[in-house]
Amino acid sequence: MADQQQLETPAPADPRDKLIRQAELVISNVLRGGVLLSGAIILIGVILFYIRYFSPGGGGTNAANFPQSFVGVGQGLARGDPLAIIVLGLLVLLATPVLRVAVSIVAFGLERDWRYVVITSIVLAILMISFVLGRGGA
Amino acid sequence: MFAPPHLLFFLLVFAASMAAGLIGSLVGLGGGVFVVPLLTLAFGLPIHEAIGASIVSVIATSSGAAAAYVRDRITNLRVGMFLEIATTLGAITGAFLVVIAPTGVLFIVFGLVLIISAVPLAIKIGEELPQGVKSDRWARTLALAGSYPDHKLGREVSYEVSHVPAGFSMMYVAGLISGLLGIGSGTFKVLAMDTAMRLPMKVSTTTSNFMIGVTAAASAGIYFERGDINPLVAAPVALGVLIGATVGAKTLAKLSNSAIRKIFIPLLVLIAVEMLIRGGSAIF
Numbered sequence: 001m002a003d004q005q006q007l008e009t010p011a012p013a014d015p016r017d018k019l020i021r022q023a024e025l026v027i028s029n030v031l032r033g034g035v036l037l038s039g040a041i042i043l044i045g046v047i048l049f050y051i052r053y054f055s056p057g058g059g060g061t062n063a064a065n066f067p068q069s070f071v072g073v074g075q076g077l078a079r080g081d082p083l084a085i086i087v088l089g090l091l092v093l094l095a096t097p098v099l100r101v102a103v104s105i106v107a108f109g110l111e112r113d114w115r116y117v118v119i120t121s122i123v124l125a126i127l128m129i130s131f132v133l134g135r136g137g138a
Numbered sequence: 139m140f141a142p143p144h145l146l147f148f149l150l151v152f153a154a155s156m157a158a159g160l161i162g163s164l165v166g167l168g169g170g171v172f173v174v175p176l177l178t179l180a181f182g183l184p185i186h187e188a189i190g191a192s193i194v195s196v197i198a199t200s201s202g203a204a205a206a207y208v209r210d211r212i213t214n215l216r217v218g219m220f221l222e223i224a225t226t227l228g229a230i231t232g233a234f235l236v237v238i239a240p241t242g243v244l245f246i247v248f249g250l251v252l253i254i255s256a257v258p259l260a261i262k263i264g265e266e267l268p269q270g271v272k273s274d275r276w277a278r279t280l281a282l283a284g285s286y287p288d289h290k291l292g293r294e295v296s297y298e299v300s301h302v303p304a305g306f307s308m309m310y311v312a313g314l315i316s317g318l319l320g321i322g323s324g325t326f327k328v329l330a331m332d333t334a335m336r337l338p339m340k341v342s343t344t345t346s347n348f349m350i351g352v353t354a355a356a357s358a359g360i361y362f363e364r365g366d367i368n369p370l371v372a373a374p375v376a377l378g379v380l381i382g383a384t385v386g387a388k389t390l391a392k393l394s395n396s397a398i399r400k401i402f403i404p405l406l407v408l409i410a411v412e413m414l415i416r417g418g419s420a421i422f
Contacts, residue, residue: 024208024209024211025209027208028204028205028206028208028209029205031201031204031205031208032205034201035201035202035205035380038376039376039377039380042373042376042377043377045369045373046148046373046377049143049370050143050145050148053143053145063142063143063370066368066369066370068362068363068364068365068367069363083369083370086369086370086372086373087367087369089373089376090194090367090369090372090373090376091362093194093197093198093201093376094193094194094197094355094358094359094362095355096197096201096351096355097197097200097201097351097352097354097355098352098355100201100204100348100351100352101219101222101352104215104219115280115281116216116219119219119220119223120219122223123219123222123223123226123352126223126226126227126230126356127226127352127355127356129230130226130229130230130233130356130357131356131359133230133233
């Protein structure tokens with residue numbers, strides 16, 4: 001029943017299983033990349049913020065004045081505002097689950113698993129709709 | 139106490155968030171249960187900034203642990219993706235009903251539901267793997283059954299999936315609750331997969347870990363544009379949780395299913411009590 005196959009690196013013989021394994025590794029790497037990128041951007045913003053905060057004269061840091069829109073983030077980045085850099089990193093982090101769903105559509109496609117290409121596309125569509133509804137509504 | 143931008147605030151929240159990310163990634167919850175009371179009760183921040191930070195915490199827990207869980211083939215991506223249809227639809231319904239819904243009453247109702255659902259969990263507390271589960275018609279059509287490498291047991295564990303319609307309905311309610319009450323509802327997701335669909339505990343918590351990130355992402359844009367995501371509050375939460383969740387994802391493989399259940403049950407009761415208190419304070 002429970003086959004004692006090697007647990008560390010399962011190397012399936014079936015080429016289809018190999019494809020599934022590759023797709024999983026792609027999803028895993030995309031996630032790790034997104035998380036590392038967002039963490040690095042947030043960290044840079046935090047370090048820059050506290051360098052200014054502790055520099056003599058305070059460097060005019062106003063912690064309450066942070067960007068709350070995509071336009072605001074863009075303008076803040078152009079000024080070199082550390083808070084805008086932090087928000088950019090947070091936005092990259094908030095986008096990773098959506099990116100993961102999008103990559104999964106491709107992964108299921110590579111596996112020729114059309115049912116799950118459809119199911120995953122429905123999830124992505126609902127995510128988009130909820131985002132649009134959120135911006136239009138309350 | 140120390141408010142942002144005080145450096146001590148940053149460091150204390152960072153340290154607490156590491157613990158929240160570690161535990162949350164093991165049991166499939168987003169860490170809101172720790173982050174919201176910490177920021178409001180200990181640091182006196184407004185509730186909307188605490189909830190904004192808790193959304194960041196949920197996504198950081200999910201994405202921070204997910205890379206390892208997908209690579210190690212523990213998450214059941216098909217179960218997660220199929221159930222995510224119900225959760226996101228529920229969340230949208232909840233966002234529409236939030237204007238007319240009696241929030242205080244709902245907190246109390248679902249707090250009580252959680253307390254009651256601790257009973258079946260406590261009964262099977264020592265259970266390592268669910269026994270005698272037969273895939274239903276839905277599970278067969280959607281190819282939901284799967285297997286995962288269990289490092290603790292030292293073998294590949296195959297499992298079946300039952301009561302898919304019940305699980306799907308519970309997921310709709312879980313989404314409804316997160317839309318209505320602004321909470322992550324990872325507990326309800328784990329309960330639906332563990333109690334109704336009878337997945338192994340690790341598969342339930344890691345699949346919930348995947349799902350909470352997607353559900354939270356659906357509403358993250360709203361919180362951002364409302365100005366609830368204060369970078370100096372969210373940054374220590376994000377960095378701490380990412381580190382904690384990465385460590386948690388490495389720890390999960392070494393734990394048994396029953397050990398994870400033993401961590402989950404007290405958290406479930408804690409979340410239920412927190413919901414009852416929030417409900418009570420909204421009504422009285």
